[in-house]
Each structure stands twice: as structure tokens, then as C-alpha cells.
Amino acid sequence: MAVYRVLFLLLWGASAFAGGIKGVVKTAKGEPLAYAAIAVKGTNLGTMANADGRYELALSPGRHEIVFQYLGFKSLGKVIEVAGDFQTLDATLEEQALDIHEVKIGSKSEDPAYTIMRRAIAKARFHALQVSSYSARAYIKTTGVITNIPFFLEKTLKKEGVEEGRPILNESVNEITFRQPNNYRQRVISTRNSMDNSAPSPNAFVLASFYDPTVGDAVSPLSPKAFGYYKFEYEGSFREGDLEVNRIKVIPRSYGEGVFKGQIYIIENTWAIHSLNLQTTVQSFDVDVKQVFTPVQQVWMPTNLQFRFGGSMMGFTGEFKYIISMTYKNLAVNPAFKESVTVLDEKFEQPANDLAKKDLRTKKLNELAKQQKEVSTKQMRRIMKEYEKQERQERKAQKEDLNVVRNDSIIVDSMANKRSDTFWNEIRTIPLTEIETKSYRHSDSLRIVKQIAFKADSSKAKKDSTKVNFISLLTGRSFKLSKKWVLDYEGPFQLQNATYNTVDGYVLESSFNFKRKFNRTDTYYVKPLVRYAFGRQAVSGTVTTGWNGRRRGISLTGGRYVSQFNADNPITANMNTTATLWFEHNFMKLYEKDFGRLSFNYARLADVFSISGNLEYGRRYELSNLENARPWIRWNQFEFTPNAPFNQEYSNKLAAKESYYRFETHDALTLNVSLTWRPGQQYSILNGRKRYLNNKNPSVILKYSKGIPNIANSAVDYDLAELSLKQDVQTGVRSELHYTLSAGAFLNNRSLYFMDYKHFMGNQAFVQYGDAFSQFRALNYYRYSTSERFLEAHVVNESRRLLLTRIPLVRLAGLKENLMVHYLLTPTLPHYTELGYGLDGLIPGFPFFRAEAVAVFQDFKYQRTVFRIGTTLKFGGQ
Structure with missing residues (x-):
């Protein structure tokens, strides 16, 4: 199940103390505050309450000041003297009353939220880079409840312990170390899962920060581009000790995937995040994100994180919660960020001095801060940009790989899946609720039953691994x-x-x-x-x-097989079966060959180049339709066409009106090579292995095909060169522009056969499948194939807010609108053009389906309109 997952993996403090505190956090009405934050002031210790508001926190004997926090409620501090045993310390939190400053909000006055957010956005990179390193331990609890299971899977999943309404529970404790700019080391100490105790964790989380421009695929309210996606509204402020905290309402200009809505709390003067409560949507899932930050060595760090996902996908409906309790230790603040700097909004006030370009280039950040205590938002952005430039130059001088976006290593402790209940009771920082305890008991009972059944017939279990039955045959x-x-x-x-x-x-x-x-x-x-x-x-x-x-491979293939004249296989065998038997359209055109082929590929040579190709020798035979070929349904307006393709260029050469391509048996030695150059490739590293990220830079592709004559009776002699430019350009949230431009020509076409022509990815079927960005929607498969030259272009713009998607309900359903242009020019086809409009994600929970309407033009004259049902999936083999 594809789920949008966002996580800060941080720290859980030491808990091996003899005593501590426990209790319930509730409202003035007596209602429990689920997942409230509990921290020990002046230390790295802290925890979270569970879903019932109960908490436990191990402490050393002595005097401690305990701080209770919950979004929208006043923080509460209590002092307690801890002895040798656990003591009860309940907390009742009052709702936070907001002070509204006397501000003018009207046509001539700006909402004060904007000046707050301008300064917070300007200082976002400062906060993102403020911590140079830390070591951490994180307690993570995942709970999920599936409320609807497709009926045909109910029995199968019930055997595995998955039932409607039964909670699924996972816990893990992880030790983590971090070092700027991107190094994370994680050790899984312990993990427990009510589904299957053999896996270290069922969740694949992505580290993210709201100080970064994006969180997952959504634009952060603190992104430099935030004002293009959000409006902000000041809702008031409250005092917390010596701090003033502003509550800002985040209002997306068009809500849907890729943007948030809700509240973000910004601390006055430092412009750091105090807490946040934001929502977004991903593939029809509603996503709630709550974070509470706590000062650690005067740096506000997230210590209480909650993520909730609710929705449906492919017939499953459910809700999943991810709760993270953490503390920090050994946190080191970057010396360049220790000096406090006041950020002014230049729209209302200017700093006394401007920063000289020479100072920006030559002085360190802390030196600039001492020199100039007040800077504008514009100056702050310039300072951070110059700092990152200098830091990048230093890393380059130290010969660090600058293309590494993340460098992770994960080690699972050998005892991680074998910890006892006693261990978990001591190490768990968030108490289990009654329903969570029942979930573990049920899974343990189910696991025992499975083990007994397996051991009762172990010999049968071994035989099953190689058992052959009629169905498997x-x-x-x-x-x-x-x-x-x-x-x-x-x-x-x-x-x-x-x-x-x-x-x-x-x-x-x-x-x-x-x-x-x-x-x-x-x-x-x-x-x-x-x-x-x-x-x-x-x-x-x-x-x-x-x-x-x-990223490399080599293969040798030999034998006799049938092939499509277009080696890129424009129609799959299963799609052709449906078209032939049901609709009397035999689109697939085949020939047979005896061949031997040597193929090779090497991806990302030096992280920039990819090369692939093949050398083939074959004897090629013509095939004809069967005399008794019959469809299941006879259509009066349709009939089967010959297996020999019709081609306009070939027909013109023969001066014949209807001339299908025929050929004699011949031998052919051919060479095909493709070289792709794509600079700027970035990647992450996991346990020493590179994982390449989606590269938004353009790809330059050079292809060369050669028919080699006079070797082993080879009858082909041609040279085809092609050059392509391909790129995906992000134009907004969930919006991209995809383009492919190609041109090519036969430098020599002395002797070639139809399978050697340049063919195009056409489509004549109602279903459009495969690559949606580089295929025609209505082009005849072979009519305009050429042995001379061509110019081809495909441009597809995907947008989350165009026409229908301006309607909120349509946009929230996860639909995307596509505008497309497909163009082809050959000697026999003047300016073939397709203009189309499409909708992706028409079936809820199945985002890979789409519907399209395409107008076809030839020589800029309208010809017809076709409709296509599309999918990115391929049905069956080629």
C-alpha cells in the first residue's frame, strides 16, 4: 500500500532508573489528552502519553521540574521530589487563550501573519543547519486498524491475523547519530510487531523537516516559494515563560495533494517553529501531522511527533498512526550559528547598515553576526546562500562527493527481534493501551498455533518447497x-x-x-x-x-522466434489477442527469424553515462496470415488486413496505390548502440550502496544503428543516426512538464528491409498503455515508418489545477489533468499533430488509469477525434 510517510528519527532518553513518575494528562473536563508531551526541564529526558493520556517516565532520585505540553493548551510545569519508587503525577491542562494584538487588517493594511512568515522563511535555512551533529535514541509506535477488506481476501488475511477492526501494532527502539550535512547512522536495538515478529519494521520512513522547502512531495509553509502556494492569517499569540508564540493559520491557495492546511506556531524574535498541526492529502489519503518542539541547548528541536493516515486504496480502508517519542543528547551546535541575529522585515523597516559583498565572500557567518546584529530578510537569505556556497567549497576541497544527498547506514541488532516482555516493559516510553495489549496477546497466540502446526509436519513443509502439482504445471x-x-x-x-x-x-x-x-x-x-x-x-x-x-549486464540469446517489425513492440501479445478475437483488428505484424544476439548494458558510468546495445546475426523469414483465421465476433465494417504491413513510403516508391511490404528470406548482421548522457545525477547511500534519485536534468541520447554488409552473406547496408533530448520539468505541486524531442536520418540506406526502417510508437487500439509521455495516441503503427529522415516531438503537461481540478472535490480525489502535443514529420507525413486532454486517477484508489480525448491533425488540417482509456500497466508479454 502506497502511503505518504514523513518522520524525524531522533532520541529516547535513558530509562534504567529505579523510580520515576506516572500519571494521566487530561483536560479541565477530564478528557484524556492523547500523546501529550512530557519533558524534564533542563535535561534530555522526556516521553509521550499514550492514546488514553497515560504516561510513565523513569527518573533518578531527586528534584525534577516536569513540563506537560499539548497543542492548543497551556504548558504546565510541576516540581516533584522523586524517591525510589514510581510516584503518581497527574496533569490537567487548560486551553490556550490567544491574545489578539491591535492590528489593522484591511485593503490598505497587511495581515501581520505575512511579516512573521517572511522572517520565519528567511531564517528557515539557519534553523535547518543550526545543529552540526547529535546522537539519539527513538521510540516509535505504529498502530493501524483496517476497517474494510475486499471480500475475496478476508479469509486469507484472517489466517495471518488481519481482520477488520483488529489493531495492528509495531514498536521499535533505534539509536541514531547525525552529522551535517547528510550523514545518518541508525542501529535498531529492538523491534516488535503484532503481525510478524521476524521483520525489523514494517515501515519505510523518509526523514524530513519543515525547515526544508518540501516535506515529502508537499511544499512546506517555510519554503522560499511558500507565498506562491499559501495565504497566511494571524490568529493571535500566547506567552510561554519568557517567550511569545504566534499562531499562524496556513491557508493553501488550492488545497489538495502537495500542500498543507492548518496551523503553525512561530516563536517571536527567533522565528523558530514552536509546534505545528497541519493536514494534507496523498492519493486519496488524509494525512495529519502534529509536532511539538522543545529547546535543547537553546535550539528548538521536535520532541513529540504524530502522523495519521486515513483513507482507502485498492479496496482497503483503514487508519494508521505513527507516534514518536524522543530526546536528544550530545547535540552540537554549529559554531557559525551561535550568534543571535535579529531579522527585520524590510517592507516595514531597514537595518542600519547594508552588507558589503566583500564581507559576504570573506567572513564567516558568526563574524557577520557580530558585525551586524540586524539584517533584513533579503540579507538573511544572501548570508545563508553564501554560507552554503562556502561550506560546499570546503567539502569539495576535502574531496567529498557533493552529489550525495543522503548517506545512511542501518544496522539491526542481533537481539532486536528476540527481546522479552520484561525488556519492553522497561524500555517502552509510551504505555500500551488495553486494546494494544490485546493485539499482542492475539498475535502471540496465533504465532504459537502456526509454530505447532508447522512442527507437527515439518517433513511435509520441506516437501512443499519443491512440490509440483497440476496447477503449478x-x-x-x-x-x-x-x-x-x-x-x-x-x-x-x-x-x-x-x-x-x-x-x-x-x-x-x-x-x-x-x-x-x-x-x-x-x-x-x-x-x-x-x-x-x-x-x-x-x-x-x-x-x-x-x-x-x-547497473550492468551481458547476455547471449539464440534460437528461432517471431518478432514484430517494430522491435519496440508497439502492441503487446495480450492486447493484440483481444483486438483480434473480439474486434477483428490484427494490429500486430510479425516475421520469423533464426538468430544469435549478444546484448550488453551499463547504467550510470561515472554517474553520468549509460550505454546499451546489441550485435545480432539472423536469417529473417516472411510470415502470412492463416487461411482459417477467424475472430470470435464478425463485424461487417471490419476485416483482417494482411500480415505484411502497409507503408506509404514503400508504396510511393513502387508507384502503387495499395502495396503491402513483402520481402524474401535474407541474412542480416546488425549493430545497435545507444549512449545516454545525463549530468548532475544525485543519489543517496544506504549501507554503502548508491540509490539514484530522480534526475530533473535533461538527458541527451545518441543512437546509432548499422546494417553490416558482406559478412556471412549479410544483405543489409545502412546507417541510421538519431539524437534525442528528454526532460521532466517540475512546474508546481504535482505538476510536471515532460518533453521528448528527437531527430534522425539514414546516412546510408543502400540496402535495408522493413524491420530496419525507423518505426514510431503508434497506437490504433482503444486502450493506450505504456509510456504516456513519448507515445502517439492515434498514429498508424507502420504506415509512416521511414527509411529516410524524421522529426518527432512529445510534450505532456501534468497539472493538479487546470480546468476540472479547480473544483476542490475533484482535486481532493487525486485527479490530475494532462495537456499534450505529439508531433511527427517524415517525407510522407507532413506535420502530423495530436492535441489531447486527459484525466489521470479516474478510478479512486487506482491512480494508474486515465481517459483521454485527442484531436488529430495532418498538415495542420483537422482529421478526426479519438478517445483512449489509458494505463501505465502492461498486460502480458510482447
């Missing part, structure tokens, strides 16, 4: 042959292996993939494939052997 399955050898068997009645076309009739395929894994990245494989065409009564097949490594 038909559909396939995986077999573990030994510790390192695995066999993946695809049966003939898998969806993609049972097909129909007018050349072969009904077709069944089956393959055996023997794989040997040498390590985490290197795999050797041998894959024989058998194909039987019932109409032709012909057996064919291939054998592939090769090696796949980390």
Missing part, C-alpha cells in the same frame, strides 16, 4: 533448488503466455529461468523458452544465458 511457480540456485517456471497458461494472432493462431509459451545468485548484485542465469503455434503447427524457442550485475 499450468501456471508456473518458483522452486528453490539449492542454497544459491532458483528455478522460476512460467507455465503455458499464464496470461501473457496464452495468446492468439492471425499468423500463428493460438499460441502457448513456457519458459524455465535457472538463476544462481553469487551475491546481492551478481546473478548468472540460463533461460530456455519454448513456443508452440497451433495454427502453423510450428515449434520454436530460444535459449538465453547471461549475467546481471550492479
